[in-house]
Amino acid sequence: MPEGDTVLQTAGRLHTALADRTLTRCDLRVPRFATADLTGRKVLDVVPRGKHLLTRVEGGLTLHSHLRMDGAWRVYAIGERWRGGPAHQIRAILGNAEHTAVGYRLPVLELLRTQDEEKAVGHLGPDLLGPGWDSDTALRNLLADPGRPLGEALLDQRNLAGIGNVYQAELCFLARATPWLPIGDLPAPTAARLVTTARQLLEANRDRPVRTTTAPARRGPGRTPKERLWVYGRAGRPCLRCGTPVRTADLDGRPAYWCPRCQSGPTP
Numbered sequence: 258m259p260e261g262d263t264v265l266q267t268a269g270r271l272h273t274a275l276a277d278r279t280l281t282r283c284d285l286r287v288p289r290f291a292t293a294d295l296t297g298r299k300v301l302d303v304v305p306r307g308k309h310l311l312t313r314v315e316g317g318l319t320l321h322s323h324l325r326m327d328g329a330w331r332v333y334a335i336g337e338r339w340r341g342g343p344a345h346q347i348r349a350i351l352g353n354a355e356h357t358a359v360g361y362r363l364p365v366l367e368l369l370r371t372q373d374e375e376k377a378v379g380h381l382g383p384d385l386l387g388p389g390w391d392s393d394t395a396l397r398n399l400l401a402d403p404g405r406p407l408g409e410a411l412l413d414q415r416n417l418a419g420i421g422n423v424y425q426a427e428l429c430f431l432a433r434a435t436p437w438l439p440i441g442d443l444p445a446p447t448a449a450r451l452v453t454t455a456r457q458l459l460e461a462n463r464d465r466p467v468r469t470t471t472a473p474a475r476r477g478p479g480r481t482p483k484e485r486l487w488v489y490g491r492a493g494r495p496c497l498r499c500g501t502p503v504r505t506a507d508l509d510g511r512p513a514y515w516c517p518r519c520q521s522g523p524t525p
Contacts, residue, residue: 258326259308259324259325259326259327259328259329259421259461260308260419260420260421260422260423260424260468261305261307261308261384261385261386261396261418261419261420261421261424261459262308262386262419262459262462262463263324263468264305264308264309264310264324264419265385265386265463266311266463267305267329267330268303268304268305268310268455268463269289270304270330270332270342271303271310271312271330271332271369272303272304272321273332274332274353274355274358275300275303275312275351275353275356275358276300276301276302276303276393277299277300277301277374278297278299278300278353278354278355279297279298279299279300279352279354280295280296280297280298280299280300280314280351280352280357281296281352281353281354282296282350282352282353282357283295283296283350283352284349284350284353285320285348285349285366285368286346286347286348286350287293287347287366288368289368289427290366290368293368294319295314295318295320295351296365297376297380298314298316298318299314299315300312300313300315300351300353301313301314301315304385305384305386305472306378306381306384306387306418307378307381307382307384307385307387307414307418307419308320308323308324308325308414308418308419308421309321309322309323309365309377309378309381310323311322311374311377311378312351313331317370317371317372318368318369318370319368319369319370319371319373319374320349320351320366320368321365321366321367321368321369321374321377321378322349322360322365322366323363323364323365324363324364324366325364325365326496327341327362328360328361328362328363328364329341329360329361329362330358330359330360330361331358331361332357332358332359333355333356333357333358333359334355334356334357335354335355335356335357339357339359341359341361342361342362345456346361346362346376347359347360347361348360348361348362348363348366349363349366361478366385379423380414380415381414381415381418382394382395382398382413382414382415382416382417383395383398383418384417384418384419385417385418385419385420385455385456385459385460386419386460386463387418388457390456390469391434392423392452392453392456393450395455396416396449396452397417398415398416398417399411399416399431399440399451399452400440400441400448401416401418401447402440403440403441403442404438404439404441405439405440406436406437406438406439406440406508406509407429407432407435407436407437407438407439407440407443407522408425408426408429408436408437408481408508408509408513409436409509411424411428411429411455411506412425412509417452417455419431419455419459420455420459422487422489422511422512422513423486423489424429424470424485425469425508425513426487426489426513426514426515427449427458427486427487427488427489428454428455428487429513429515429520430459430514430515430516430519430520431451431454431470431487432447432450432451432454433447433519433520433521434447434520434522435521435522435523435524436508436513436515437508437513437522437523437524437525438521438522438523441506442490442522447493453517458470467485468485468486469485469486469518470485470486470487471484471485471486471487471497484497487516488503488514488515488516489514490514491503491514492504492505492512492514496518499515499516499518499519501516501517501518501519503516504517505515506522506524506525507525
């Protein structure tokens with residue numbers, strides 16, 4: 258699932274394949290920008306902002322995309338078979354003499370002036386993997402609405418940018434709180450530690466091909482290397498800490514996971 262670490266890795270692949278090279282192919286398959294043509298322009302860079310991607314090209318233009326739940330960018334060598342999905346799922350094609358970047362199932366794709374990027378990403382809170390990370394601001398943002406459920410507050414990109422449903426579930430588990438606990442009910446040290454842990458988890462996974470939140474040194478008896486997440490996606494399976502079956506329920510339209518023994522707080 259695309260979250261801040263996945264988006265960072267995607268930006269790196271796109272930057273390596275496209276930056277400092279002139280586009281020889283451009284196909285934006287969304288009605289609003291179907292006639293836009295960036296061929297002949299050099300790609301300057303590709304940068305992530307939270308879960309957003311900004312591809313900047315000559316002439317002061319930026320292609321803004323967002324992966325959301327199942328979007329993806331794939332990079333192929335010239336002549337390589339495209340395997341990211343059926344053709345009708347392609348939303349963007351950017352190519353040069355060496356590589357072709359293909360965007361599949363992109364729910365957000367827009368071309369804007371680089372000087373107007375803040376209109377697309379200016380609402381974001383501190384970026385967990387960005388150079389301007391500010392833990393104090395992130396903590397203040399989270400606690401601004403103390404009655405809000407913890408899981409919802411973590412998912413709100415206006416508070417801090419980069420957390421998706423996987424990290425939301427794992428962070429709640431590590432804080433020993435259910436996703437429905439009002440965030441203001443967290444003890445102050447726990448809330449501060451939650452922000453620090455969020456940064457540590459995304460930093461630890463920024464270069465990993467497979468996301469991992471469990472610590473190998475703390476793995477219990479019988480735990481396998483494949484069990485890389487504490488609770489996410491483990492509904493009905495034993496909690497890796499206590500053995501109690503993990504439960505799942507809806508959280509603002511998304512599945513939430515928690516251990517009823519390890520995590521305290523209200524549940525549906």
